[in-house]
Amino acid sequence: MSAPDPQPVRISSVPVQLQALEPLLQQVHAAVGDVPALLATAEEIGQTAPMPGEGNTAKLWELLASVTAVDVAAGRVLEPHLDALAILSQSGIETDTTGAWGVFAAEGPGMKLEAKRTANGSFVLSGSKPWCSLAQLLDGAVITAHLPDNGGRAAFAVNLKAPGVTAETPAWTSRGLQEIPSGTVHFDNVPAIPVGGEGWYFKRPGFAWGGMGVAACWLGGAVAVARDFAAALTRAAANGREPDQIALAALGEIDRILNATIGHLAQTAERIDAGEAYAGEPDAVDADGDNPDDASHDNPSPWSDALRVRGTVAAAVERVQTLVTQNLGPGPLAFDEAYGKRMADLSLYIRQHHAMRDDAQLGALTLKGDRSW
Structure with missing residues (x-):
């Protein structure tokens, strides 16, 4: 398709x-x-x-x-x-970035990755980290770990080929993203280079920017699904089956959704590059990524922009998928490999969005004054 x-x-x-x-x-x-x-x-x-x-x-x-x-x-x-x-x-650190890299910042019940300082002042990591996509194939990763003194977290650059790194082969039964299994990685006194110090990873504006980069990927998936739909309608018309009003209404709604979403991303990107997105030192979520800090008109949170973008794109993806599947029915899901793969991959990928929990974060920031209306 x-x-x-x-x-x-x-x-x-x-x-x-x-x-x-x-x-x-x-x-x-x-x-x-x-x-x-x-x-x-x-x-x-x-x-x-x-x-x-x-x-x-x-x-x-x-x-x-x-x-x-x-x-x-x-x-x-x-x-x-x-x-x-x-x-x-x-x-600003200098480290070898040769090869393919990942970012592992997830936490999981019963698992903890700890950073310990050695006698010579360097750090080693020990423990386990869940949701490490493609860890067996990557050369390095930026990984968050708990610090020994106060339980805070910091980021570290780690060579995943170093002795002491063991990547599990996960029981990845998902039909979506089948080639991107995410399993647990175990660390046993693995050398690690500090990246930015305690809390820096979460408090930097780049944390929000990275979250919006993921949303850009989701948007690309939605555009591809919309293109699949438009192509299917065009082929049907060429074969003598003109789209009915329901199909045209669905395509029109998809066009509205995607244009509005793309416009939102373009505007946000422009504000980021112009330095207009945040006045003063930006606040962010806490180390667990759950609770927003104080924000106001004078000191807005970069994470509020990320929550708006991610929520807007996630809603767009889900609505586009619904409209397309309702109109095209089960046929392409059952028999079109590229379309079925895209739908399955995108459905799993979009679940990185936390839906109403993310809206609750945004609502808390909005209530504290971080809004333009």
């Missing part, structure tokens, strides 16, 4: 700028299902990709959305690699 030639997703660039992405998207298309090839492509992209907050945030999000529109799993491979490079750049 998908168009044979991958097409970029436009957020703010002019068409001629987007054309530069086409050879890369062809390369991604050729590597679909081949994770080592996708990781190699991610490494290549990382050498020239823009970083958030440095003047080309919209172009970064176009890149992420465009790759994900080709294949959701490809976007799921690329996004954490670029995020890790951005985190390391923002921290």
Whole structure:
């Protein structure tokens, strides 16, 4: 069902700028299902990709959305690699970023990863970390760990090929993102380089920017599903079955949703690059990512922008998927490999959004005055 030639997703660039992405998207298309090839492509992209907050945030999000529109799993491979490079750049530390990288910041019940200072002042990590996607294939990762003194958390750069790192092979039964299994990694006195100090990982504006980068990937998946629908209607019309009013109404609603969502991302990216998104030192969520700190008109939280963007994109994805599946029915889900894979991959990926819990965070920030209305 998908168009044979991958097409970029436009957020703010002019068409001629987007054309530069086409050879890369062809390369991604050729590597679909081949994770080592996708990781190699991610490494290549990382050498020239823009970083958030440095003047080309919209172009970064176009890149992420465009790759994900080709294949959701490809976007799921690329996004954490670029995020890790951005985190390391923002921290100012010097470390070898050769190879493919990930970001592991999840917590899980009964698991704890601890950072301990050695006699010579360096750090080692011991314990377990859940939800470590592709850990067996990655070269390095930015990983959050608990500090011994006060229980706070900090980020560390870790060589995943070092002795003492053991990545489990997860029982990954999901039909979505089948090639991106996320399992537990165990660490036994593994050397680690501090990245930014205690709490820095969560309090930096880049934490919010990274969350919006994930939303750009979700957007790319929604655009691809919408393109699938439009292509199906076009083929049906060519075969003498003109779309009825219900199908046209669905396509019209999808167009409204995507245009509004893309406009929101373009505006947010522009504000980030102009330094207008936050006045003064930004607040963020706490170390567990659950509770917003104080915010006001004079000192807004970067995380409120992330919650707005992520919530808006997540709602758009789910509505687009619903409209398309209602109109196309079970046939393509059952018999069209590319369409079925896209739907399954995107349905799992979007569950990184915490739905009403994220809206509750945003509501708390809004109540404290972090709003433009």
